[in-house]
Amino acid sequence: MSAVRRVVMVAVLALAVLPAPAEAGRRPFIWVYDTEIVPKGDVELEQWLWAKSRSPGAPEQRSRYWIWWGPVFGLTQQLELAVPFQVVATRERTQLDSFDADLRLRLNPRGDDGPWQPLVRLAWHQAIHTSQPSRVDANLVQSFQMESGPRLVLDLGVQAGVPAFRGQEGPLQLLGTYAAGASFPLSEEGELRASLEAFGELPLEGLPSAQHHFVGADLAWTFGRSWVTLGVLVGLTPLFPETPRFMPRLIWAVVL
Secondary structure: OOHHHHHHHHHHHHHHHOOOOOOOOOOOOOOOOOOOOOOOOOEEEEEEEEEEOOEOOEOOOOOEEEEEEEEEEEOOOOEEEEOOEEEEEOOOOEEEEEEEEEEEEEOOOOOOOOOEEEEEEEEEEEEOOOOOOOEEEEEEEEEEEOOOOOEEEEEEEEEEEOHHHHOOOOOOEEEEEEEEEEEEEOOOOOOEEEEEEEEEEEEEEOOOOOOEEEEEEEEEEEEOOEEEEEEEEEEOOOOOOOOOOEEEEEEEEEEO
16 A cells, blocks of 8 residues: 555544534524524533622612523434523522523524524423522524624513412413624624624513613624623613613533
C-alpha cells in the first residue's frame, strides 16, 4: 500500500470517529419562545438565572430570584421535550418552586429552511412551594427569518391555573400572554446577535386585574455546541404600578 493511500485511509477513519457537530436549539431572546429546537437524538442541558424586582404597586411582594434547570431532549426532527425544575429565593428563604414537562412541536421539520416557521408549545407546570395553582400553558409561536439576517418572532400564549389540581378550592385562573422580538446579527455567521423584545401578561379570568408589560434588550452568542443569552426587561411601571421594575435573565445551554 502506498504512503499516499495510507494517509488517505487514516484521514477517512479519523473523520468517521470524530463526533458530528450538533447545533444547539438557539434562543436569541430571554422571554420570547423561538422556533429552533434541539436536533433529534441530542440532549441539551439548559439553565436560566432570573429575577423580578419589587413593584411599587405591590409593596408586599419582595424581590425574587429563580434558577431554572433541566435537560431538553430532541425526540424527533420536529419535537423536543424539556423537563426542568425551578428553585426560588427571597431574602428570607430558598425553596423548590416547581417541576415542568414542556413539549415544543415545530410544525416543519428541522432542515426546512423556509422563512416562516410555526411552533406549538404545551407545558404542565406542577407548583410546589407557592400559593399559585398548578397550571397548563399553551403557546403559538411564529418566526420569520429574513435573508438579510434579521429575525422576527411572535409568541401568543395562555396559562390556565386550576386550584383543583392541588386539591384546593377556587375558580379557574386564566392569564393571557404575549411576546414579540426582533433579532439582528452582529457577525457575518450570526453567532453574535442583538435583540429587542416586548412581553406582557393580561388577566382573563379569576385573577386580579393588574396587567404587566415589559420591553427590553438582549445579547446572544452561539459558539460550537453552546449558546448564551443575556438580557433585561424593563417594566412599564409608571403606567402599570403592579409591574416589577426589572426582570433580568441569563440563559445558557450546551449540547451534551
